[in-house]
Structures are given as structure tokens and as C-alpha cells.
Amino acid sequence: MDEEYKKEKFETFKIKSSVAKKFRRFSRSISKSQSMALLSMIEFFELNGVSPNEVLGPKMETLESLIKKRINGVIAILKDIEKSQTKPTVAMMQSLFEETEPKKKPLILEKKFLEEKQEVRFREKQDPHKEL
Structure with a gap:
């Protein structure tokens, strides 16, 4: 006692x-x-x-519905965190660690070849009245 x-x-x-x-x-x-x-x-x-x-029936049902609402709220928060934080982070990490084929670089052309290629396509019009 x-x-x-x-x-x-x-x-x-x-x-x-x-x-x-x-x-x-x-x-x-x-x-x-x-x-x-x-x-x-x-x-x-x-x-x-x-x-x-x-009778406690209605009170227990009310309590149960309140708990369900709160659990649904927690689930919504977790889904939002997963969608906005977890999945993008995982995607970034996977892209960092993924083996990708290196990009093909353009070939470096020799200087001679570049000079030959440069043709003058347009010439400045000369004024016939203008004296040289």
C-alpha cells in the first residue's frame, strides 16, 4: 500500500x-x-x-481517424522529401559515378590546309568614280 x-x-x-x-x-x-x-x-x-x-466506441473511432489523418500527413511529407530531395540527389550521384564514353574531339587541322580552304567569296565593290 x-x-x-x-x-x-x-x-x-x-x-x-x-x-x-x-x-x-x-x-x-x-x-x-x-x-x-x-x-x-x-x-x-x-x-x-x-x-x-x-460506450467508448465513438471516441475510439474518432481517435483512430485522427491517427490515420496524421499518418497520411507524415506519408505526404515523406513523399515530398523523396521527390524533391532524395531522387534528384540519387540521379546526380549516379551520373557522377556512371562510366560514360568520352566525347569525341574534333580533329586539329594543319595550318596549311586551313589556309588553302579560305577563299574569298565576296569582294568589296569598288567605286568607279573614286580615284586610287
């Missing part, structure tokens, strides 16, 4: 024997005294605003 309640006196309740047996089994399963087990249950109901007569 908890030290705070050690000096308090005991009270008795009238409950059916089958309920008492079930409660004692439950108290042992959570490894507390019967008083502490009952106190834990009362605090749980008060803290969560739940009544033992209330």
Missing part, C-alpha cells in the same frame, strides 16, 4: 461475493492493494472524463 494512506483506517463495502472475487483477481493482476486498485480506477475515470456507463 502507498505510504500516504498507511495511517488511514479501513472502511467496508457491501458487494456480492462474485464481484469481490473478480475485483481481488484484478487487483492482484495490477499488483497493487485493493484500495490502490480502486483509487487508480477512480482517478482514471475522473482524469479522462469517462463514465463506466458510457
